[in-house]
Amino acid sequence: MKRVGVFVCHCGSNIAGTVDCAAVVAAARRIPAVAYAEDNKYTCSEVGQEQIRKAVQTHNLDRVVVAACSPRMHEATFRKTIASVGLNPYMLEIANLREQCSWVHSDRQAATAKAIDLVRLAVAKVLYNKPLFTSTLPVKKRAVVIGGGIAGIQAALDIAEAGHPVTLIERSQSIGGRMAQLDKTFPTLDCSSCILMPRMVDVGAHPMIDLMTYSEVEEVDGFIGNFRVKVRQRAKSVDHSKCTGCGECTEKCPTQVPAEFEAGLGERKAIYTDFPQAVPNKPVIDRDHCRYFLDGKCGICRKVCQADAIDYTQTDRQVEIEAGAIVVATGFDLFDPAKYGEYGGGRYPDVITGLQFERLISASGPTNGEIRRPSDGRVPETIAFIKCVGSRDEAHGVPYCSRVCCMYTAKQAMLVKEHAKDSKVYIFYIDVRAAGKGYEEFYQRAQTDAGATYVRGRVAKIFPRGEKLVLWAEDTLIGKQLELEVDLVVLATGIVAREGAVEFAQKMGISYDGHRFYSEAHPKLRPVDTNVDGIFLAGACQGPKDIPDTVAQASAAAVKVCSIFSKEELETNAMVATVDENICAGCFHCRAVCPSGAIDSKILHAWVAGQDVTRRVATVNSGVCQGCGSCAAACPSGAMNVGGFSNEQILGEVEAL
Amino acid sequence: MTTIQDELRETARTLLAEGQVDCVLGWAWEEELQRAVPCFVRAAEDAKRLIWDERCVVSLAPFLLHMKRQLSSVRTEPSRTAIVVKGCDARGVVRILRDQQLERDEVLIIGVVCQGVGDPDNRPAKCRECQYHVPPVYDLLLGEEPKETQTPSSPLLERVREIEGWDVADRASYWREHFSRCLRCYACRQVCPACNCVECIFDSERTRWTYKRTTAEENMIFHAIRAFHVAGRCVECGECERACPMGIPLMEINKKVASDIKELFSVPDAGVDLREEPPLVRYETGDLDHFV
Numbered sequence: 001m002k003r004v005g006v007f008v009c010h011c012g013s014n015i016a017g018t019v020d021c022a023a024v025v026a027a028a029r030r031i032p033a034v035a036y037a038e039d040n041k042y043t044c045s046e047v048g049q050e051q052i053r054k055a056v057q058t059h060n061l062d063r064v065v066v067a068a069c070s071p072r073m074h075e076a077t078f079r080k081t082i083a084s085v086g087l088n089p090y091m092l093e094i095a096n097l098r099e100q101c102s103w104v105h106s107d108r109q110a111a112t113a114k115a116i117d118l119v120r121l122a123v124a125k126v127l128y129n130k131p132l133f134t135s136t137l138p139v140k141k142r143a144v145v146i147g148g149g150i151a152g153i154q155a156a157l158d159i160a161e162a163g164h165p166v167t168l169i170e171r172s173q174s175i176g177g178r179m180a181q182l183d184k185t186f187p188t189l190d191c192s193s194c195i196l197m198p199r200m201v202d203v204g205a206h207p208m209i210d211l212m213t214y215s216e217v218e219e220v221d222g223f224i225g226n227f228r229v230k231v232r233q234r235a236k237s238v239d240h241s242k243c244t245g246c247g248e249c250t251e252k253c254p255t256q257v258p259a260e261f262e263a264g265l266g267e268r269k270a271i272y273t274d275f276p277q278a279v280p281n282k283p284v285i286d287r288d289h290c291r292y293f294l295d296g297k298c299g300i301c302r303k304v305c306q307a308d309a310i311d312y313t314q315t316d317r318q319v320e321i322e323a324g325a326i327v328v329a330t331g332f333d334l335f336d337p338a339k340y341g342e343y344g345g346g347r348y349p350d351v352i353t354g355l356q357f358e359r360l361i362s363a364s365g366p367t368n369g370e371i372r373r374p375s376d377g378r379v380p381e382t383i384a385f386i387k388c389v390g391s392r393d394e395a396h397g398v399p400y401c402s403r404v405c406c407m408y409t410a411k412q413a414m415l416v417k418e419h420a421k422d423s424k425v426y427i428f429y430i431d432v433r434a435a436g437k438g439y440e441e442f443y444q445r446a447q448t449d450a451g452a453t454y455v456r457g458r459v460a461k462i463f464p465r466g467e468k469l470v471l472w473a474e475d476t477l478i479g480k481q482l483e484l485e486v487d488l489v490v491l492a493t494g495i496v497a498r499e500g501a502v503e504f505a506q507k508m509g510i511s512y513d514g515h516r517f518y519s520e521a522h523p524k525l526r527p528v529d530t531n532v533d534g535i536f537l538a539g540a541c542q543g544p545k546d547i548p549d550t551v552a553q554a555s556a557a558a559v560k561v562c563s564i565f566s567k568e569e570l571e572t573n574a575m576v577a578t579v580d581e582n583i584c585a586g587c588f589h590c591r592a593v594c595p596s597g598a599i600d601s602k603i604l605h606a607w608v609a610g611q612d613v614t615r616r617v618a619t620v621n622s623g624v625c626q627g628c629g630s631c632a633a634a635c636p637s638g639a640m641n642v643g644g645f646s647n648e649q650i651l652g653e654v655e656a657l
Numbered sequence: 658m659t660t661i662q663d664e665l666r667e668t669a670r671t672l673l674a675e676g677q678v679d680c681v682l683g684w685a686w687e688e689e690l691q692r693a694v695p696c697f698v699r700a701a702e703d704a705k706r707l708i709w710d711e712r713c714v715v716s717l718a719p720f721l722l723h724m725k726r727q728l729s730s731v732r733t734e735p736s737r738t739a740i741v742v743k744g745c746d747a748r749g750v751v752r753i754l755r756d757q758q759l760e761r762d763e764v765l766i767i768g769v770v771c772q773g774v775g776d777p778d779n780r781p782a783k784c785r786e787c788q789y790h791v792p793p794v795y796d797l798l799l800g801e802e803p804k805e806t807q808t809p810s811s812p813l814l815e816r817v818r819e820i821e822g823w824d825v826a827d828r829a830s831y832w833r834e835h836f837s838r839c840l841r842c843y844a845c846r847q848v849c850p851a852c853n854c855v856e857c858i859f860d861s862e863r864t865r866w867t868y869k870r871t872t873a874e875e876n877m878i879f880h881a882i883r884a885f886h887v888a889g890r891c892v893e894c895g896e897c898e899r900a901c902p903m904g905i906p907l908m909e910i911n912k913k914v915a916s917d918i919k920e921l922f923s924v925p926d927a928g929v930d931l932r933e934e935p936p937l938v939r940y941e942t943g944d945l946d947h948f949v
Contacts, residue, residue, distance in 0.1 A: 582855070582856065583854065583855045583856040583861075584855065585756070585758065585853055585854050585855045586757055586758070587756040587757050587758065587853065588757050589756075589935075589938035592934065592938050592939055592940060593938055593939065593940040594940070595940055616757075630940065634937070634938045636853075636854060636886050636890075637854040637855060637856065637858075638858055639855075647866075648865070651865050651866065655865070
């Protein structure tokens with residue numbers, strides 16, 4: 001005889017405020033299989049869990065229903081609770097009375113009726129629960145970090161410092177990412193390069209870090225503890241084992257190409273490093289622009305190279321890395337202001353983006369740190385900064401706040417004072433958001449020390465008049481239209497997800513939100529985990545973030561990786577698909593729909609009429625299976641069943657309704 | 658003049674004599690029953706029993722499944738069967754191969770060009786709207802490919818559209834009437850090339866989805882489940898409707914599902930390509946998953 005215990009949680013007033021918990025308990029007691037039912041104020045508390053343990057022992061319960069919050073919240077908690085008194089942890093079902101009932105309803109009577117139904121369903125399901133068991137798999141103690149910006153650098157260093165090997169994969173020639181492009185950082189105005197470059201050097205020199213630049217991840221397979229990451233290492237055309245990084249080839253290369261690193265304001269050669277302090281500080285040849293690759297002529301770099309390192313015959317290489325955990329730190333793109341036709345849509349050379357301004361004020365930038373107009377090289381007398389370009393603007397861009405623009409604009413206003421102290425600065429804003437440590441004080445200094453004039457209002461239009469640019473705007477604090485002539489306009493463009501972010505997420509099987517940022521497993525309690533165990537997030541690929549938050553998240557991701565590596569073996573998911581080999585027809589529709597590649601075929605032998613006869617059937621690799629259930633839905637024969645969601649269990653629920 | 662039937666007998670004889678196949682599955686005339694029945698020819702001299710003409714109505718494709726099921730309990734050596742198919746039957750063979758019930762090299766497909774079977778004055782519905790006079794897949798083809806073919810209109814699809822136009826109560830009573838006559842003899846299942854489960858859920862003792870009573874409700878569940886099980890895989894051979902002793906218009910259901918699937922997923926007809934990927938059993942990384 002099956003004996004079910006039902007525990008109804010008040011969750012303070014979260015559930016009890018809308019649902020009559022006593023009535024739910026009374027209704028549960030009337031269900032024949034329910035041997036015991038009670039309610040608690042907080043079932044998840046130590047007191048509540050003790051009640052469950054005591055009831056299991058006193059009333060000889062063999063399965064338990066907890067009617068409380070979402071199973072995502074506390075299913076694991078209660079599994080441990082019942083396991084501690086000798087039940088199989090999977091003899092548990094959760095009835096979600098909070099997220100799916102009390103929080104979304106206001107009618108007490110109807111909500112109570114629904115809560116009773118939810119409990120009846122859970123009881124009907126738990127009656128068909130079967131004990132499930134995990135197995136263990138060895139852990140590959142190597143981490144792959146994807147993206148070599150500050151997030152990836154920090155994560156890689158932290159993991160390597162803990163003693164675990166790391167492969168850091170970067171798409172461009174050098175690591176450094178966005179932070180390397182910045183001049184100074186808020187709110188301390190310390191030099192971005194001065195704090196970043198030493199870390200880049202550390203990465204390059206660290207014995208535990210295997211740096212793969214000019215490389216892209218092509219495929220990710222496997223599962224926590226046992227990922228296989230396929231990387232395409234693009235042909236650098238330079239043998240880095242011979243190259244001394246003398247720079248002679250770059251010096252002599254006759255081809256000029258707009259430099260990605262200079263955000264379009266400067267040029268680089270066809271054989272290049274991203275910037276002078278690049279790591280690795282050895283060049284690559286951009287085959288799309290190199291004359292040798294375009295028409296077979298030139299070859300100057302090979303002639304001047306003393307080390308004989310130039311190798312035009314190199315080909316792309318596919319490398320497969322086995323790793324136990326992955327940190328995704330793929331960064332962000334900047335909003336493209338071309339969508340703002342009223343700001344010139346990219347037609348006016350003196351309307352630039354915040355990142356371009358960073359390059360203008362950088363000592364290693366195209367103007368050696370002097371603020372000069374891109375059009376005529378003149379030092380601007382008046383500069384207007386426009387905030388929320390793309391951010392908080394659903395008409396042109398995205399609804400969210402990009403978090404960094406208020407602060408970087410304040411910083412840039414202060415740097416104007418350093419670089420062109422006679423220039424006048426206007427900042428157009430909607431609100432000022434300065435909610436970090438020391439941020440508000442920094443913003444105040446931008447007004448007092450730097451003398452920036454903050455004007456509250458959106459700029460409606462920008463158009464040229466002679467050598468100047470005219471801004472039409474409204475000062476919403478005094479309710480007046482204003483017209484302003486300036487020499488340079490800087491658009492504080494917002495942060496958007498990387499181009500190709502969705503395709504990349506699909507390669508890894510991680511989920512993403514409506515703005516294509518990667519989703520954390522829980523917004524509060526699992527902010528660096530993804531929905532795939534063993535894959536973690538760091539930095540702005542998860543959402544707009546400044547440098548301190550990015551570094552904090554990267555270190556958090558590193559700790560998560562290290563905690564996986566602290567074990568020799570990992571427990572596998574118990575709620576995986578199983579095949580009923582007796583009825584499997586071997587059609588392998590399951591294999592076609594399996595997103596994890598968990599299904600294989602095997603030959604079944606049977607002794608029939610004195611003969612060894614064979615039949616091909618499907619088999620599930622329980623370490624790879626994520627328990628998504630696609631196979632169970634696709635199987636025409638019903639041979640596939642997912643542990644914890646078997647046909648019997650689902651049907652039990654249907655019958656109870 | 659050599660007929661297709663002459664060619665067929667010669668082909669079968671050669672295949673068996675040279676040991677290219679172990680068996681040729683075709684039709685033979687059964688005098689007692691007065692109809693063409695499946696004939697498993699295993700010796701070259703028996704090839705002359707094979708016939709090909711308008712009397713060859715029955716699709717032989719499902720017999721491949723039955724053969725495999727029987728053979729799998731006694732077979733040790735790999736074997737190869739030649740099967741004679743009309744256009745509609747070929748799609749059934751594709752179904753069986755695509756569902757991996759047989760390996761491609763276990764089957765040699767002898768296609769025959771067909772201009773319709775049965776009584777010339779009263780052809781089966783599927784012949785009247787046939788688009789596959791030449792089998793879409795074959796290893797050997799007997800007969801001349803017609804020069805021009807025009808896609809005929811589909812009275813069956815028109816019928817489906819007509820039923821779609823009825824209101825719910827009328828549709829319910831229409832099907833209730835038909836299903837109340839169903840005997841649950843499962844002939845529709847037995848002749849279906851897409852019904853290739855090892856154990857049918859309707860034979861299973863464990864199921865609680867459905868019961869074996871032959872009430873209109875239970876029968877409706879049976880037919881609904883069957884329609885969904887073959888959704889996207891049904892090759893529209895019409896054998897289920899032909900085999901039904903109670904004259905239930907099963908193809909009206911299958912056609913409805915097939916046309917919905919074509920509309921939803923923009924896929925070609927099922928069973929015309931050995932590389933086909935039935936839309937309901939396919940996964941791509943590009944599939945929309947914003948609801949996950």
